[in-house]
Amino acid sequence: MTMLPPTAVFYFPWEVKSLGEGKSVRTFGRLSCYEADESRASLSCHHASKEHKVFVHTLFVEPFNPIIGAQYLVLGETESYEGFGVMIRARVLNCVDGVNIALLQKAIEGQRSFFRERERKDGGVAQPADKI
Amino acid sequence: MQAGPMDEPPSILWGLDPIFSAFARLYIKDILQMTESVQVPGIYFYNNHPIYKVDVLGTVVYKRERDDFFCYGVDDGTGVINCLCWKSELFKDKDDGAGAAPGPSDPTVFDPVAELKKLKQAQQKRCRLEIGELIRVRGPVKTSRQQREITASVFYKVEDPLMAEQIQWMMDVPELYRECYDKTFQLQSDKQGESADSPLIKATNLIKDFIKQKSVSKFRTYDVLDLLEPLISRQPQAASADPEAAGPSGCQQVRQLLKEVLKVLQDEGVVYRRVKTQDEVYHVTERDKDLFIVVKDIIREDSKREKYSEKGCHVLHILSAVRQRHSFNVSKAALEIVLKSLVCNSDIVSSSDKHYTAF
Numbered sequence: 001m002t003m004l005p006p007t008a009v010f011y012f013p014w015e016v017k018s019l020g021e022g023k024s025v026r027t028f029g030r031l032s033c034y035e036a037d038e039s040r041a042s043l044s045c046h047h048a049s050k051e052h053k054v055f056v057h058t059l060f061v062e063p064f065n066p067i068i069g070a071q072y073l074v075l076g077e078t079e080s081y082e083g084f085g086v087m088i089r090a091r092v093l094n095c096v097d098g099v100n101i102a103l104l105q106k107a108i109e110g111q112r113s114f115f116r117e118r119e120r121k122d123g124g125v126a127q128p129a130d131k132i
Numbered sequence: 133m134q135a136g137p138m139d140e141p142p143s144i145l146w147g148l149d150p151i152f153s154a155f156a157r158l159y160i161k162d163i164l165q166m167t168e169s170v171q172v173p174g175i176y177f178y179n180n181h182p183i184y185k186v187d188v189l190g191t192v193v194y195k196r197e198r199d200d201f202f203c204y205g206v207d208d209g210t211g212v213i214n215c216l217c218w219k220s221e222l223f224k225d226k227d228d229g230a231g232a233a234p235g236p237s238d239p240t241v242f243d244p245v246a247e248l249k250k251l252k253q254a255q256q257k258r259c260r261l262e263i264g265e266l267i268r269v270r271g272p273v274k275t276s277r278q279q280r281e282i283t284a285s286v287f288y289k290v291e292d293p294l295m296a297e298q299i300q301w302m303m304d305v306p307e308l309y310r311e312c313y314d315k316t317f318q319l320q321s322d323k324q325g326e327s328a329d330s331p332l333i334k335a336t337n338l339i340k341d342f343i344k345q346k347s348v349s350k351f352r353t354y355d356v357l358d359l360l361e362p363l364i365s366r367q368p369q370a371a372s373a374d375p376e377a378a379g380p381s382g383c384q385q386v387r388q389l390l391k392e393v394l395k396v397l398q399d400e401g402v403v404y405r406r407v408k409t410q411d412e413v414y415h416v417t418e419r420d421k422d423l424f425i426v427v428k429d430i431i432r433e434d435s436k437r438e439k440y441s442e443k444g445c446h447v448l449h450i451l452s453a454v455r456q457r458h459s460f461n462v463s464k465a466a467l468e469i470v471l472k473s474l475v476c477n478s479d480i481v482s483s484s485d486k487h488y489t490a491f
Contacts, residue, residue: 004205004212005193007161026191026209061264073295075191075207075264092191092264099295107302111209114306118314 005091008075010108013045014052017086019078025088026075028096028104029054034066040087043072055087070097139180141317143171146182149317155187155270157308160211163188163273164280176273180317186282187270188213189290189301192261199224202259204287206267209302214281215269222255258288266290266298335360335393340402349419353390353412360386360393401465408461417466418473426458427470431480432490444481444489447471 008026011019016027029043032053039059045052056074058064075092146152158166158178163186166176176183193212194205202217261267271285290297338359342348364385380388394414397403403414417423430453434440440449447467454462471488474480483489 004214005207007210007212008191008193008207010209075193091193094264096293096295098293100299103299104295107299110306111302114309 006077008091010111012047012105012108013043013054014047014050016054016078016088017052019086021078021080021086023078024076025078026073026092027054027088028071028073028099028101031066031068031070031072034058034068036062036066041066041072041093043074055081055084056093057081057087057089058093059089061090061093064093065095067095067097070095071099071101072096073099140169140171140177141180141182143169143175143182146175149181151181151183151312151317155185156181156183156313157187157305158183158313159305160188160190160206160208160213162210163213163282164211166273168275174272174274179314181313182317183273185270185272185285187268188215188282189266189268189298192263192265192267195261195263202261204261204267204269206269206282214279215267215271215284215287216274216281217259217269217284217287219259220255222252223259261289266292331363331389332392332396335363335389336396338363339393339397343402343416347419348416349421350413350415352414353394357386357390360389364389398463399465401463401467401469404459404463404466405461406459417469420470423454423458423462423466423470424474426454427467428474428479428490430454430457431488435489440489444483444487447486447488450488 006024008024011025011027013027013029016025019025027043029045029052032042032044034041039057039062041056041058043054043056045054054074056076057079060076073092073094073096074088074090076088076090078086079089081087156178162178163176166178166183169175169177169182174184188206188208190206190208192204193207194203194214196203200219202219204215204217205212206215266289267287268290269282269284269287271283271287274281274283292298339356342356342359343351361382364382394403397414398405401417403416405413406415406420407413415423427450430450431445434445434449434453447464450471451462451464451467454467471480471482475482475488480488480490
């Protein structure tokens with residue numbers, strides 16, 4: 001039986017630090033620094049006149065070509081680290097420089113509102129789960 | 133809560149749902165949660181729509197390769213599903229020797245060996261994906277070893293450096309749900325499998341079929357009355373046992389229905405009453421040879437006259453002439469049926485939208 005990794009749901013960079021440990025997420029940000037010896041990168045994002053930072057553990061996606069200042073998409077699991085809070089252990093780290101961040105944000109919000117609408121309509125009736 | 137056999141639409145009607153024939157762009161979460169049909173395993177249901185093939189776009193998060201196939205785990209942000217991607221024959225051929233790109237070739241000479249090698253490399257580039265790359269998969273859903281998976285009929289790597297494709301997909305799918313998938317599949321069927329037409333439409337069609345099949349040229353009401361009886365007896369009998377009920381009797385209902393049908397047929401021009409007497413005789417327009425001859429003669433004679441030689445006869449002029457010569461009860465609709473038939477037989481020619489002339 002194939003053991004597939006869990007679904008990585010889209011989160012905004014400013015939402016990541018409030019997630020607990022062990023959550024599978026995908027998020028984005030500008031590569032602000034990369035410490036190759038520590039296998040640690042940080043992605044930053046500007047939102048609501050604040051700078052938000054997301055820390056990424058890059059061991060599984062190395063070697064990658066770090067372009068400081070470029071937009072990246074990261075997919076992985078959250079872990080807590082001493083001194084850093086929540087860090088994402090990346091399974092996927094793609095450079096997506098040139099992406100329209102505003103449009104991406106709109107698409108994510110559109111998808112979320114669709115699911116919320118659906119939850120409301122179903123009234124919380126449990127769906128039959130065939131997935132094992 | 134599993135949908136029982138009562139909740140599923142009968143399989144014979146699935147073809148009526150356009151989504152059944154399409155590659156449904158459902159969220160992977162929904163694909164994993166669709167209930168399997170009780171009637172036909174291998175077909176699934178989303179919101180009462182029968183689904184058997186899907187279309188997904190997502191990131192490869194798992195990869196397994198064998199000689200014959202790839203197994204990619206695809207994550208679209210709502211769920212992760214396995215996709216079984218068979219390798220094509222072209223893909224499987226081992227590179228002979230070099231493996232390097234073919235050297236610069238003379239562009240004027242077509243070298244099939246070099247071109248085939250380039251094709252193989254292009255194919256390999258599109259089909260061999262690594263974790264983190266974007267894949268598009270279309271194909272039927274299967275449940276194998278209690279796991280849902282997609283058997284790819286088409287799969288390829290999507291080059292999406294600016295995430296434009298993913299963003300577009302994320303914006304399109306909720307719209308698709310609202311427009312198609314979340315709308316219920318409306319089916320009208322009763323136990324006898326008849327259509328839900330009104331009795332009037334059914335009755336009209338019955339009479340039309342009768343006229344056509346029996347090549348009827350004229351009829352009286354009692355000739356066709358019994359054709360409509362089966363329609364009335366199928367209506368639910370409400371309080372039929374009560375003799376004091378004021379509802380119309382079966383006989384009266386049939387007569388009333390026939391009256392309505394004949395009105396419709398006259399309005400359409402299919403039948404007309406040449407002479408309005410006590411004896412209700414209905415002539416079938418298309419089989420009335422006399423009417424055809426009269427119309428042809430009118431057009432032929434009048435087309436010779438100077439007044440009509442250039443443009444032809446206007447349909448209203450023909451109508452008034454027919455009414456004078458043949459029968460006052462010929463309607464415009466009936467005349468149009470005659471004119472159409474004459475034009476098809478090349479007896480007359482339509483010189484413009486409403487004008488007709490003879491050869």
